[in-house]
Amino acid sequence: xxxxxxxxxxxxxxxxxxxxxxxxxxxxxxxxxxxxxxxxxxxxxxxxxxxxxxxxxxxxxxxxxxxxxxxxxxxxxxxxxxxxxxxxxxxxxxxxxxxxxxxxxxxxxxxxxxxxxxxxxxxxxxxxxxxxxxxxxxxxxxxxxx
Amino acid sequence: xxxxxxxxxxxxxxxxxxxxxxxxxxxxxxxxxxxxxxxxxxxxxxxxxxxxxxxxxxxxxxxxxxxxxxxxxxxxxxxxxxxxxxxxxxxxxxxxxxxxxxxxxxxxxxxxxxxxxxxxxxxxxxxxxxxxxxxxxxxxxxxxxxxxxxxxxxxxxxxxxxxxxxxxxxxxxxxxxxxxxxxxxxxxxxxxxxxxxxxxxxxxxxxxxxxxxxxxxxxxxxxxxxxxxxxxxxxxxxxxxxxxxxxxxxxxxxxxxxxxxxxxxxxxxxxxxxxxxxxxxxxxxxxxxxxxxxxxxxxxxxxxxxxxxxxxxxxxxxxxxxxxxxxxxxxxxxxxxxxxxxxxxxxxxxxxxxxxxxxxxxxxxxxxxxxxxxxxxxxxxxxxxxxxxxxxxxxxxxxxxxxxxxxxxxxxxxxxxxxxxxxxxxxxxxxxxxxxxxxxxxxxxxxxxxxxxxxxxxxxxxxxxxxxxxxxxxxxxxxxxxxxxxxxxxxxxxxxxxxxxxxxxxxxxxxxxxxxxxxxxxxxxxxxxxxxxxxxxxxxxxxxxxxxxxx
Numbered sequence: 069x070x071x072x073x074x075x076x077x078x079x080x081x082x083x084x085x086x087x088x089x090x091x092x093x094x095x096x097x098x099x100x101x102x103x104x105x106x107x108x109x110x111x112x113x114x115x116x117x118x119x120x121x122x123x124x125x126x127x128x129x130x131x132x133x134x135x136x137x138x139x140x141x142x143x144x145x146x147x148x149x150x151x152x153x154x155x156x157x158x159x160x161x162x163x164x165x166x167x168x169x170x171x172x173x174x175x176x177x178x179x180x181x182x183x184x185x186x187x188x189x190x191x192x193x194x195x196x197x198x199x200x201x202x203x204x205x206x207x208x209x210x211x212x213x214x
Numbered sequence: 215x216x217x218x219x220x221x222x223x224x225x226x227x228x229x230x231x232x233x234x235x236x237x238x239x240x241x242x243x244x245x246x247x248x249x250x251x252x253x254x255x256x257x258x259x260x261x262x263x264x265x266x267x268x269x270x271x272x273x274x275x276x277x278x279x280x281x282x283x284x285x286x287x288x289x290x291x292x293x294x295x296x297x298x299x300x301x302x303x304x305x306x307x308x309x310x311x312x313x314x315x316x317x318x319x320x321x322x323x324x325x326x327x328x329x330x331x332x333x334x335x336x337x338x339x340x341x342x343x344x345x346x347x348x349x350x351x352x353x354x355x356x357x358x359x360x361x362x363x364x365x366x367x368x369x370x371x372x373x374x375x376x377x378x379x380x381x382x383x384x385x386x387x388x389x390x391x392x393x394x395x396x397x398x399x400x401x402x403x404x405x406x407x408x409x410x411x412x413x414x415x416x417x418x419x420x421x422x423x424x425x426x427x428x429x430x431x432x433x434x435x436x437x438x439x440x441x442x443x444x445x446x447x448x449x450x451x452x453x454x455x456x457x458x459x460x461x462x463x464x465x466x467x468x469x470x471x472x473x474x475x476x477x478x479x480x481x482x483x484x485x486x487x488x489x490x491x492x493x494x495x496x497x498x499x500x501x502x503x504x505x506x507x508x509x510x511x512x513x514x515x516x517x518x519x520x521x522x523x524x525x526x527x528x529x530x531x532x533x534x535x536x537x538x539x540x541x542x543x544x545x546x547x548x549x550x551x552x553x554x555x556x557x558x559x560x561x562x563x564x565x566x567x568x569x570x571x572x573x574x575x576x577x578x579x580x581x582x583x584x585x586x587x588x589x590x591x592x593x594x595x596x597x598x599x600x601x602x603x604x605x606x607x608x609x610x611x612x613x614x615x616x617x618x619x620x621x622x623x624x625x626x627x628x629x630x631x632x633x634x635x636x637x638x639x640x641x642x643x644x645x646x647x648x649x650x651x652x653x654x655x656x657x658x659x660x661x662x663x664x665x666x667x668x669x670x671x672x673x674x675x676x677x678x679x680x681x682x683x684x685x686x687x688x689x690x691x692x693x694x695x696x697x698x699x700x701x702x703x704x705x706x707x708x709x710x711x712x713x714x715x716x717x718x719x720x721x722x723x724x725x726x727x728x729x730x731x732x733x734x735x736x737x738x739x740x741x742x743x744x745x746x747x748x749x750x751x752x753x754x755x756x757x758x759x760x761x762x763x764x765x
Contacts, residue, residue, distance in 0.1 A: 089586075090583045093587070142579075162571060162577075163567070163571065165570070166569070166586065167268050167567045172566050175566055175589040176528070176530070176589055177589055178532070181409045182407070185407055187407075187534055190533075191533055192368075194371065195375070197527045198378045203366040203377075204366045209386040210387075
């Protein structure tokens with residue numbers, strides 16, 4: 069079973085996800101992944117599908133969400149806080165948006181490392197803006213196990 | 215690997231292959247006992263592990279249905295995931311990072327030292343002195359850094375921030391950890407390559423786990439029958455109330471029964487009481503070993519909280535060993551801080567996917583997004599401390615929901631104790647002060663997430679009326695039934711539990727073998743029902759062939 073939002077509804081949902089998790093440096097592609105997952109959720113459940121449609125309609129009322137400025141979009145999202153669409157968008161974005169190598173790269177996370185030999189010779193200890201601290205317990209500090 | 219007959223009543227049956235079950239299995243096999251290990255999860259080789267947080271989570275985590283209740287935030291944020299434990303051969307040792315502080319002397323005596331606290335505290339029936347020699351052996355077994363001539367791990371970037379902060383706020387006792395990851399090759403396993411992904415199973419095997427250390431050694435004795443995808447559902451007993459064996463669902467969905475001379479349960483502190491409760495019978499209407507009424511109660515999960523520090527310059531916290539940094543200064547019991555017990559500050563790193571899931575569950579908005587975007591410049595620590603045992607914090611059977619095996623799911627109820635809240639507040643402030651001292655531009659307090667430390671639901675007690683098992687983990691009511699995981703902890707201490715689970719499992723194995731030699735552990739009598747017992751006849755381990763003491 070497939071489920072597809074209308075083009076306008078999809079655009080609204082993507083903008084809503086971007087409003088909730090605003091990252092200027094991320095392309096629309098990153099948010100499209102969230103909406104794909106939202107559609108998959110809606111495909112599996114009629115109640116989810118109608119909640120998604122209702123929530124999007126609320127965001128587009130009284131005027132299209134896409135036509136609002138950034139502050140007004142944030143206000144519009146706050147108005148639906150707690151609704152089923154809001155909860156779905158929040159939960160889906162928190163997983164799908166950030167579970168994406170494209171996003172990792174944008175945020176400076178290098179992802180899988182074992183096949184590259186780990187970071188042993190690739191900077192696990194390259195931080196140079198603080199002095200190198202001791203790694204062993206200072207014998208003068210004693211033990212607290214007694 | 216042998217496959218012992220289902221009707222073989224010479225074997226010891228162990229439920230669970232993690233820190234408790236896997237260690238006990240090896241220690242018993244080394245001493246000549248035939249062992250069947252029933253492990254609910256699949257058998258994955260380290261090479262199968264995945265350097266990807268969500269995919270690894272789906273591969274390794276215990277995701278069977280559970281429910282929650284109580285005022286803890288977990289019931290809202292993760293209502294069906296109270297705990298982050300594993301369903302795989304090796305249990306949660308596959309996921310653990312390797313932090314190995316010992317308990318302190320006073321932590322075995324909460325009733326004595328935590329004066330005036332309104333909680334269900336009890337002194338352990340054993341003392342630090344009883345466990346100390348086993349800590350020595352556990353540290354040798356696990357290869358703990360900073361013990362037994364094993365060097366410390368080197369400082370990674372996250373540790374540099376952490377330790378410089380520790381110095382600036384005046385902490386004295388810090389280091390790269392008492393840590394169960396090899397800094398150099400040892401015990402047939404390689405050194406760390408600082409690849410992170412310790413929580414995701416450790417593909418190279420530098421980290422001690424029962425998967426790569428205890429179970430292969432047990433298998434080499436020819437006395438281990440390890441059965442993955444064997445989910446225990448019930449322990450059976452005879453008319454005298456002695457355990458006769460364990461019923462389980464195998465990988466084909468069929469119910470099997472494995473007889474044994476004794477049963478040891480090590481399914482983590484949610485599944486262990488669940489199995490004992492689910493084994494209720496006319497003789498034991500409240501569950502096995504529950505004459506005290508304490509079974510399933512006193513569920514503890516540790517303080518748990520985290521602090522993230524965001525800096526002007528890069529940290530790359532994910533590079534290197536995930537938790538290789540400990541501060542011990544806040545661990546002692548100093549009630550003048552406004553709470554009893556103490557906590558450790560330990561290094562922590564999450565990747566971007568799990569940071570998004572855990573930094574502020576349910577969170578959103580510009581502040582959330584800007585924290586995520588600061589990932590590269592972020593350092594993190596985990597706060598782990600003692601939470602108070604409370605009678606109503608408990609694991610019960612939820613008969614309204616059945617799992618895939620047709621069994622009632624466990625419900626986990628938890629309310630924070632005032633002492634837990636005061637300690638968490640103190641720990642958050644201490645963590646923030648530490649990062650601010652090295653120039654953090656922002657700090658973030660993160661609430662508890664599903665707990666990997668699950669403790670106390672079948673506790674040790676000197677008197678049968680106060681707990682479920684004695685000082686060797688032997689059930690007060692059923693002498694051939696043992697509890698071998700952190701369920702047996704009378705109180706939780708501040709320390710990560712694995713080292714103590716392992717120490718107690720070694721001690722328990724020694725006790726079991728001594729008792730078997732003296733024929734002091736009675737065996738239940740079951741009439742075999744005529745089913746094909748399959749397998750091969752084992753060479754019986756008689757009292758004469760058992761190896762007492764250290765093999």
